[in-house]
Amino acid sequence: MFVQQLINGLTTGAAYALIALGYTMIYGILGLINFAQGELYMCGAFVAVLLLASGQVGFVGAFLAGMLAAALLGVALERVAFRPLRGSHPLVPLLSAIGASIFLQSLALLLFGPSDRPFPVQFEFRTVELAGLPVSTLQGLILLTALGFMVLLLAFVKYTTYGKAIIACALDRDTARLMGINVDRMVALTFFLGSALSGAAGILMAIYYNATYPRMGLLPGLKAFSAAILGGVGSIPGAILGGLLLGVAESLGAGYLSSGYKDAVAFVILILVLLLRPQGILKGKGH
Amino acid sequence: MLTLKSVQAGYGRLVVLKGVSLHVRAGEVVTLIGGNGAGKSTLLKAVCGLVPVRRGVVEFAGQDLTRLPAERIVSLGLALVPEGRRVFASLSVAANLELGAFHRRDRQQVRRDLEELMARFPLLRERAGQPAGTLSGGEQQILAIARALMSRPRLLMLDEPSMGLAPKMLAQVYEILGELKRAGTTLLLVEQNARAALKLADRGYVLETGRIILQGSAAELQEDPEVQRAYLGKGYREVWE
Numbered sequence: 001m002f003v004q005q006l007i008n009g010l011t012t013g014a015a016y017a018l019i020a021l022g023y024t025m026i027y028g029i030l031g032l033i034n035f036a037q038g039e040l041y042m043c044g045a046f047v048a049v050l051l052l053a054s055g056q057v058g059f060v061g062a063f064l065a066g067m068l069a070a071a072l073l074g075v076a077l078e079r080v081a082f083r084p085l086r087g088s089h090p091l092v093p094l095l096s097a098i099g100a101s102i103f104l105q106s107l108a109l110l111l112f113g114p115s116d117r118p119f120p121v122q123f124e125f126r127t128v129e130l131a132g133l134p135v136s137t138l139q140g141l142i143l144l145t146a147l148g149f150m151v152l153l154l155a156f157v158k159y160t161t162y163g164k165a166i167i168a169c170a171l172d173r174d175t176a177r178l179m180g181i182n183v184d185r186m187v188a189l190t191f192f193l194g195s196a197l198s199g200a201a202g203i204l205m206a207i208y209y210n211a212t213y214p215r216m217g218l219l220p221g222l223k224a225f226s227a228a229i230l231g232g233v234g235s236i237p238g239a240i241l242g243g244l245l246l247g248v249a250e251s252l253g254a255g256y257l258s259s260g261y262k263d264a265v266a267f268v269i270l271i272l273v274l275l276l277r278p279q280g281i282l283k284g285k286g287h
Numbered sequence: 288m289l290t291l292k293s294v295q296a297g298y299g300r301l302v303v304l305k306g307v308s309l310h311v312r313a314g315e316v317v318t319l320i321g322g323n324g325a326g327k328s329t330l331l332k333a334v335c336g337l338v339p340v341r342r343g344v345v346e347f348a349g350q351d352l353t354r355l356p357a358e359r360i361v362s363l364g365l366a367l368v369p370e371g372r373r374v375f376a377s378l379s380v381a382a383n384l385e386l387g388a389f390h391r392r393d394r395q396q397v398r399r400d401l402e403e404l405m406a407r408f409p410l411l412r413e414r415a416g417q418p419a420g421t422l423s424g425g426e427q428q429i430l431a432i433a434r435a436l437m438s439r440p441r442l443l444m445l446d447e448p449s450m451g452l453a454p455k456m457l458a459q460v461y462e463i464l465g466e467l468k469r470a471g472t473t474l475l476l477v478e479q480n481a482r483a484a485l486k487l488a489d490r491g492y493v494l495e496t497g498r499i500i501l502q503g504s505a506a507e508l509q510e511d512p513e514v515q516r517a518y519l520g521k522g523y524r525e526v527w528e
Contacts, residue, residue: 161385161386161389164378164382164386165386165389167375167377167378168375168378168386171375171376171377171378172373172375174337174357174369174373175369175375176386177336177337177357177358178335178337178357178361178366178367179361179386179387179389179390179438180358180359180360180361180362180389180390180438181358181386183358
């Protein structure tokens with residue numbers, strides 16, 4: 001059972017990690033927690049599901065369109081909900097983020113109704129033996145896809161000029177401007193990337209749980225927030241580590257204690273981290 | 288090349304520059320000396336657009352910079368080496384240099400410039416992959432200058448490049464500035480270390496509490512009794528006795 005729970009945990013943990021990357025990157029550059037991150041996850045899932053259900057678009061096209069929609073929504077959110085508030089008290093954009101989250105949930109409820117939608121494409125999945133361990137091919141695919149996106153993001157940040165420019169803005173905004181870096185554009189790019197990853201996580205989990213609904217982003221969003229804090233908010237490797245660890249802890253907790261405690265595990269971890277090591281496992285950037 | 292006409296600037300209600308006029312001609316090395324809080328850094332930031340100009344005009348190569356955002360100014364050929372170096376600590380030395388050329392589109396020339404700078408400052412090549420924050424203060428100053436040079440500036444402004452440097456590093460930094468001068472780079476050098484700055488400069492201005500109180504050739508300023516007393520530390524005894 002341990003191995004099975006471990007793999008279950010890594011699968012959901014990979015989704016938390018993708019959302020946590022959005023939290024951590026946005027926190028890094030703006031010093032704000034975007035509590036609407038879970039709604040970007042929901043947006044990605046809905047767009048992909050609706051496109052697939054229409055029968056006009058293939059799976060890969062719908063997946064990419066879902067990511068793009070989440071990314072554009074993230075950029076729009078920054079323009080409407082955060083940019084006008086820059087320079088105000090840090091609690092103000094936080095409230096704005098929570099407001100945006102409630103607004104988007106309600107909007108989805110209005111547009112799509114409260115009921116669950118199954119994922120329109122059925123995946124053939126079976127359990128294969130991998131090095132003596134039973135692995136579901138669906139879980140394997142979800143995990144690999146999520147890890148692939150993480151590697152892409154890490155490579156982008158480390159090897160491209162724009163990636164380095166985002167880090168430069170997070171480290172020292174004025175000096176970045178002296179280099180000719182347009183901070184607003186880098187902030188938009190950060191929202192674009194972080195939101196696209198959240199959208200991807202939403203689609204992957206819509207497949208995994210076979211359910212898409214307006215409030216689907218609420219818990220994963222909060223758990224990914226805990227994951228970002230656990231890993232060290234502001235740290236990109238920290239978000240990945242925190243997400244995977246949290247997913248595994250949650251899954252083991254559900255397996256060995258009671259599945260009723262599953263959701264509690266993430267928040268107990270959040271409280272413990274805040275009490276014992278507020279800077280996270282990998283030291284995040286303090287603001 | 289650079290002209291300031293009765294520039295006023297400050298932060299919030301605080302007016303730091305109370306109408307400053309100065310100019311820098313192409314090929315010149317001009318120094319701006321003054322004590323703590325005289326407004327030297329504010330002046331450079333106002334030129335760069337990091338601090339808004341409230342009144343007056345800043346012109347560079349015939350263009351009005353007064354309303355231009357900071358990120359547009361570097362592409363006009365104006366670079367600042369900020370006070371305290373401000374290298375991007377967690378980024379590698381190479382990435383810092385790369386970002387210095389962020390606005391440039393001539394990729395091949397950028398690569399050649401990078402090669403040239405690394406040949407000129409071997410320490411940057413040795414440490415290319417290392418985070419900039421692991422360099423010593425003097426090494427960071429050299430990196431900050433090299434990063435600014437990566438933008439191919441027509442006018443290079445430096446804010447207290449000697450700050451906190453050991454004498455040996457100070458000499459090295461000024462040697463680099465001397466090379467830049469001989470190569471014909473226009474420099475605007477802000478310093479508390481008036482001795483080093485006046486030795487290098489052609490002309491100078493003395494800024495005190497937001498106003499230019501004195502200007503002249505570097506030789507004139509070095510001979511000026513007021514400058515000697517206040518900034519060069521000569522004649523302390525006479526004052527005391």
